[in-house]
Amino acid sequence: MDLRELSLRHSASCFFNSLFREWFDYAIQSSPNQIAIETGCKESLTVKLTNGDELYLPLTRNSLMGRHQYSSTFYVHSAGILKATDFLTVAEVLVKHLTAVFPNSTGNDAVFMDRLKNSVENIELALGHRKADLQSIYARPMNFQQAEQGLMIGHNFHPYPKMREGFDEADYRQYSPEMAGQFTLHWFLAKPETVVNEKAQKFQIEQWTLDAFLKDYSSSAVATAKLKAGYIPFPVHPWQKQHLLKNPVVQNYLKEGSLLDLGAAEKPWFPTTSLRSIYASHSPFMMKFSLTLRLTNSIRHLTAVEVVRGLQVYDVFMTSKAQEFSRKQPQFQVVFEPAFMALKDPSGEILTESIVVCRENPFTESNREEAVVLSTLAQDNPLGGENLIQKSIRKESEKTGRPLSEISEQWFARYLEVAVKPLVLAQANYGILLGAHQQNLILSLKANFPEKAYFRDCQGTGYSHFGFSLYGKDVASLKMENGNILDDKGNILFAYYLMINSTFNVIAAIAADHWVREEDLVRDLRKFLMSIRDTNPQDHSCLNYLLDQAEIWHKGNFTCSLQNMNENTATNPLSIYNLIKNPIAAVAVKA
Structure with a gap:
């Protein structure tokens, strides 16, 4: 073909x-x-x-x-x-x-x-x-x-x-992950009064960009002198630089010397699946940028409201209650986003197109694990043939002589234990809603099976009212008016990301060549969720929704696209959701 x-x-x-x-x-x-x-x-x-x-x-x-x-x-x-x-x-x-x-x-x-x-x-x-x-x-x-x-x-x-609306072909080749793009990071030095530098209460690193800068940039006499004078290293995505340099505020800062342009650093960075998040094995942090670019449903500008949520997640997970969760689920790790930085105008308003988020980097040069984002694992083989999950299952079958059907069910059971169980318990017993769609879940594979799960992209995180009662007193930034303390809407969003977006796609990928029936894996999923509900968790509501409702809500990407909406600025995110038949409830009827 x-x-x-x-x-x-x-x-x-x-x-x-x-x-x-x-x-x-x-x-x-x-x-x-x-x-x-x-x-x-x-x-x-x-x-x-x-x-x-x-x-x-x-x-x-x-x-x-x-x-x-x-x-x-x-x-x-x-x-x-x-x-x-x-x-x-x-x-x-x-x-x-x-x-x-x-x-x-x-x-x-x-x-x-x-x-x-x-x-x-x-x-x-x-x-x-x-x-x-x-x-x-x-x-x-x-x-x-x-x-x-x-x-x-x-x-x-x-x-x-x-x-990729906003990229020409040269941009696409250099900055897109599927093109194996790579580039050097652009650095400025900024006077403190030009910068918003926010971090979680419990995050101990005062100047995270300085750590990244020293790993990325060979020191020069000018840079050293300015750092000693109190200037702050400020990273910029090289494609976004062109947009920032057109901003009158940035132009004025450069003219008056409040902002110094150091140019490109030496070491390569790589775009990840989300494109605006970048990775380098030499850096202690990944970074996520605002990009003046339309991808799928939205222009990819970060906003102050959403990046603050990364700080909240860090502080929530530092509380004794959430630390209990982490101890009980050692196979699961949140990749935190404990700080962000942005330029601000003279009145103190954040320039949204300049925001950069600090994301922890568990996958530095010393980490040799096979860590694969779920969307890559579950995608159809781009060149045709078996997908990556199937390849793991086949390798295990060839190694052990066991049937593909048996190993398919075992692989799915390991996925449920490693990835789904911690996320469901975080919601049910700790009131934390992690938006675990396919690009936000990374599975660490060992001997052909999932061994550990990582969750990233904390900006989509919310809390139930039960969760707010647990953490609201200890985390100052967690407030009802922030918009991420959710009622039943939280269950809809959480279930869409974890079940419809992630888990249903895992089921389809495993069953792509009929080694096992999709219906049988859905039945395994139902039994798994019922076993959690049977432990009588603090909040049954999401489990009840998934197990008992004949229809569940699905995010309408086609609707959003056909209406030419910018999803990030929609006043009601659920306006593009629609009801679909719930196979998890349907298998109970058939049984």
């Missing part, structure tokens, strides 16, 4: 699966004879258009988790004639149809299609650039950096997962 066809096939899967979790005006039925003969697909997903035409999307796999696989050929039935066509043609027809159906989306079809085509082209470019590298990565254990730069397809329930 050539690169263009691979890109289109992966793009079609993401596009259609995203759509059909949010829009239910379709049917799955037996394929017409012509389609069955030409594609070998016994089933097709069919859509009736308002003009009377029908679309046939032949299925190579019908997934209970909604992660269907499609033939590379699609069909339009019009005026009695069934005609084969390609993905982008079908997508354009569907998008025109959908903008008349979805609320608040009229007139957005051209923008949507441009973004879709940009994503398709980027996937094709990345697959071509990384083909030999991917073959190597999929053949042997990988380190943290390789895994972060191995997510080639992106969010498998998003209509244009690799859209």
Whole structure:
């Protein structure tokens, strides 16, 4: 299969699966004879258009988790004639149809299609650039950096997962993880009065950027003198630098000497799966930046409200109650974000496009573990064939002689114990809601199985009212008005990220070649959650929601995209959520 066809096939899967979790005006039925003969697909997903035409999307796999696989050929039935066509043609027809159906989306079809085509082209470019590298990565254990730069397809329930609105091709090659991008960090020195330098109460490092600077930059006489004079090292993403230098406040600081431009450092940094978060094995910290760039649903500017939440998480986990959780779950670690820095204007307002977050780095040069972000583990093999979870299962089968089905269930059981159990208990017994979607969970693998889980990206963290009662007195920044003390909305968000986004995709990845049925893994998941509920945790509400509700809420990436929303600035984040059937509750009915 050539690169263009691979890109289109992966793009079609993401596009259609995203759509059909949010829009239910379709049917799955037996394929017409012509389609069955030409594609070998016994089933097709069919859509009736308002003009009377029908679309046939032949299925190579019908997934209970909604992660269907499609033939590379699609069909339009019009005026009695069934005609084969390609993905982008079908997508354009569907998008025109959908903008008349979805609320608040009229007139957005051209923008949507441009973004879709940009994503398709980027996937094709990345697959071509990384083909030999991917073959190597999929053949042997990988380190943290390789895994972060191995997510080639992106969010498998998003209509244009690799859209990069604001990058030209040169930018895409240098700054994107799927292109194995690398670059040197840009450094300024700033007078303290120009900088907001916030840290968690319990974080002991006063000047974290100084530690990173000394690891990254060979000292010069000018830098040494200015550091002694009290200037603070201030890191800037090299792509974002162009935007900051256009800001009149920054221009004035440079002119008056309040800000000194040291230029690029010497050592390489690497973009991770989220692109705006960067990693270097030589640094004690990773960094997360504001980028004036649209990725998937939003322009990627950090805000003061969200970065403060990283500081809250650090201080919450330093309390005696949360320390109890950490002791009881040694297989689970939060990668903290205990500080952030930003430039401010003369009135004291933060320049949001300058914010940089300090993230701990557990994966320094001395750490040799195989630490793989879940989204890379669970993605379809970019070049075709078995995904990374399946490869681990097959290696264990070949080593032990045990059946693939048995090891598949064992791998899933280990995932539940290592990753899901700590997150569920954090919510149920400690009132902490960690937004554990696929890009926020990292699994450390040992002897083919998950051994440890890391959670990152603390800005999406919230607390139940029970959690607020536990930590509100000890953590000064934890206040009701911050917007992350949540009622039932917290259960919706928490369950979406951990279950629908992460765990359902793990199930689909394990069962991709029918070594085990998706239904059986869902049943294992239900039994696992019931066993936790049977221990009578402090807060049953989320477990009850997952185990008992016939429908659960799902984040509508297609809706958000078709409405051309900036998710980060939406007044009600749940406005793009929709109800889907809950397979966890459904297996109980069948049983």
